[in-house]
Amino acid sequence: MNIEEFIKKIEAEFSDMEQGILQSDSIFREVMNWNSINALILIALVDTEYDVILTADDLRASSTINDLFNLVQSRIS
């Protein structure tokens, strides 16, 4: 797993988002038109792709795409 692949998967899942708009230092709450539905979609994506479950606390503790990536990577078994 690398961050480019991680970003591509997120961009593909959120179809209303322009390709290439996400960067590793993007604040995901700002770029992704963040709401509670998008939070669930992201959790489902990460679970399906990486078998990692992000919690509400995980999301609160993260701000950039890179934060999320590091969290997911640290939990991949």
Place this chain on the structure above:
Amino acid sequence: MAIVSIENVKITGLAACVPQFEYNNNDYDLIPPAERTLLINTIGVEKRRMAGSKITASDMCQKAAEKLFSDMNINPAEIDLVIFVSQSRDYILPCTAIVLQHKMGIPITSLAFDVPLGCSGYVYGLYIMGSMIEKGQLKKGLLLVGDISTMSTSYLDPSTFPLFGDSGTATILEYSPNAEPVYFNLQSDGAGWEAISIPEGGTRNFPKEDSFILKEIMPGIKRNRFQLHLSGIDVFNFSLREVAPNIKVLLADISKEANDFDFYLFHQANKLMNETIRKKLKLAPEKVPYTLQKYGNTSCASIPLTMVSEIRNELQEKNLSLILSGFGVGLSWGSVAIKTDKIVCPEVIEYPNLGDKTPIFKITDK
């Protein structure tokens, strides 16, 4: 580990009833149109049925049961046991099953009681009734499973209002010495009790004057303390963590493969959650029927309602191997591996609108 089995019991009839009044989530003007579309596509609920203030869960269960009595030529005097699984009972007390026993002409020599479980309620109901019937002392049971969840959601709470629909179902379980064993994996976790809850109205938090006052819980969410609270992410995490392993453990215990089953009937929670679970179990879409799009999340009724609505012909004409799996409020969850053998299954019944033109949410919230 609660892997348990029952023998000598089979389902012989299954019916489901929904209210006539249909609500379309495209009309939910609390949230802007673009967000509404995202919401409908994600949770998978476009239409759902609402009972309003004049129809109860027990009314719909009764209608479904009476249809079965007539289609199966069952005399109410044959029923030894009535269980009503619901979180929307007619009265705080007594048990609704006992009221129904009388209304339906079932004899006073029968047992009747309620089981207040939600999303997991159908699977638990089958286990409870099956265990009581398997010895053959009680021969025929009426399992009534239904809820009116729309009564406890706030129109001003988009985390609950668009999700739920109402329904009541009836299942006939009979003692049958030739029946195949039925296997269950049942679990509970009280640590998550608050994730889906109604805070006031019980004895822990007695009703008070301000219990009915709408309060802003967080930006964009208003409800009173008799209305349903649902922590979306916590429930989502729980379901992703527990449901697939619960089914895998059950399959391993009975030495079966996922493909040995014709259909998987999941509690209709929401589409994103159910699809994620389906993918975890690597199940083909045609094995996993849905009614979310037309009936919403119908709580404990969702599994039997989906069976009637989506695989009725197969249930009537074939012998099927099924996995049923319910998960949610409690937290409580469980799965059952069950074989059915050409059961009586009339099509979904509509409960006529009783002139209640104003659904209850408008009265309480607007």
